[in-house]
Amino acid sequence: MRAIIIGVGQCGTKIADIFSLVDFEALAINTSRGDLEYLKHIPQDRRILIGESIVGGKGVNANPVLGREAMKRDLPMVMRKIRSLVGYEDVDIFFLTFGFGGGTGAGGTPVLAEALKEEYPDSLVVAIGALPLKEEGIRPTINAAITIDKLSKIVDSIIAIDNNKLKESGEDISQAYERINYAIVERIASLLALIDVPGEQTLDASDLKFVLRAMGSFATVGYAKADASKVKSLSRLIVRSFENEGLYLDVNIESALYGLVAIHGPPEALKANEIFEALNELTERIRGKQIFRGFYPDPREREVEVVTLLSGIYESKSIEEIVVTAKRYAQEFMKAKEEGEIKKRQLLSGLPDFDDIYP
Ligand code: GDP
Structure with missing residues (x-):
């Protein structure tokens, strides 16, 4: 079975880098040149910088709208690179790794997933994304909700990893991320290693593909x-x-x-x-x-x-919490904005035309 791993954004490329360490075919895509250089295992020619004309290699600062734009602008170049590195033959599954709460991964992954589905109609496209920690605040939650919505209409399955569930209390965040990233790779890699192993009652690629072809759930x-x-x-x-x-x-x-x-x-x-x-x-x-x-x-x-x-x-408390929190925030934000507008109009109404005062 042939699986290609494509990491998008910082979290995604770090996870893809570990897949590369354990001999998977992996690529890295990011808007940040520094983060791409920081990777250890993915070969240089498999690291793709996007959005340089917009952010000059400096990243999108957790803004998924910019992340989406960066991927859209450079999509022809990205797809050309993927075609030349991967070819067309025998790709069973593309696994796209990313963090739901950031900008490049959250914004760019749905754009890339859609292009891959079009170019490789016989391959599965499966998203593997880390959900934000609650303590990160509201923006990552909103980014995650937007990305869940978009991806669910495009990919075959979304393998979501809840950072909240895996982080141990009191653990330093960067250490926790590193440990979680290794755990994700270990788990997926050990599953993939058992596919197509000769034996009497073993799993084959068609079993795995059947299970993952699940309408974006x-x-x-x-x-x-x-x-x-x-x-x-x-x-x-x-x-x-x-x-x-x-x-x-x-x-x-x-x-x-x-x-x-x-x-x-x-x-x-x-x-x-x-x-x-x-x-x-x-x-x-x-x-x-x-x-x-x-x-x-x-x-x-x-x-x-x-x-x-x-x-x-179809039912997950981790996902529900994110979507409900984002929705509630959006409603409260819009309400605050409307009320502010009304107050502003009330305050300014009846103001005379000062042209008469300053002739
Ligand atoms: P991007 O580069 O703009 O796509 O943003 P990042 O990938 O840095 O971060 C997006 C989100 O992913 C954050 O909100 C974190 O919740 C999560 N995250 C960041 N780095 C890691 C990581 O190494 N491992 C895991 N599991 N989650 C991460």
């Missing part, structure tokens, strides 16, 4: 791991990976259409009856009633690892 990855000798109930471990503690986004699991689960571990630990018990329970719980599964017995393993993907999610 949300998806999230889950995870659970334990020492094989300490697993008391394998079915409990599998269920845990699907529950909120194992997921990167607060979601209502029941609202999901599809699930995918890959179980990896020593053969004696992968007990079929326990696996089927868990999978039957989960299949019943999700609305779409379809769970794809792959089993990966590995005699060298000492740990049991469960990697999951839930998709076609």
Whole structure:
């Protein structure tokens, strides 16, 4: 399976850079020359500066309108570069990584996603975006709401990662981001590594693509791991990976259409009856009633690892909070503006024509 990772903006390119470190084909796009230079692993010819004519390589200062404009203006150049680096053949999925709360990623990713969908109609375009921390304030929340709305009409799935859920209390922000970025890559990379592995009951690219082709709804990855000798109930471990503690986004699991689960571990630990018990329970719980599964017995393993993907999610507290907060803010802002206008008009009404006073 061929997956291409394209990072947009600072957060997105940092995540793409880690994908490049673990040997994925990755590209970086940014309006900030400094941030592009800061990357460690993506080769120079795969770093694309956009919006130079607007912001001169200095970034868009978390303004998604500028981010969108920068991507639009340079889209022919960006697509030419992507075509020459990637070609047309065999791209199963484009994963676009970005931060929902900024400017370049939030504004530019929907523009790029639309162009990719047009140029590569047989490939999936999946957004992987980090949701802003609550403490960042209202602007990132608004940027995120706008971008959620736009992307949901374009991409196949939105894998949203809730920074609030993953940041540990008291942790320094930049350390938290770095840890979260590695966790995201590890999770997605371990899922992709299990696709098309030869074996009797393994997952193939068409399973993954089926699950991710979900009309712009949300998806999230889950995870659970334990020492094989300490697993008391394998079915409990599998269920845990699907529950909120194992997921990167607060979601209502029941609202999901599809699930995918890959179980990896020593053969004696992968007990079929326990696996089927868990999978039957989960299949019943999700609305779409379809769970794809792959089993990966590995005699060298000492740990049991469960990697999951839930998709076609329509109910998420993380997303709802962002959209509702942004909407409420917009309404209050418009109300304040209208009331201010009325007050201003009242104050200025009846003012005489001073031309008579200054002849
Ligand atoms: P852009 O360069 O204008 O696209 O903006 P950024 O990518 O710097 O930031 C956008 C948002 O992404 C911020 O509001 C943060 O919530 C989040 N963010 C920034 N950097 C990181 C990062 O390295 N990891 C994660 N998980 N989130 C980040």
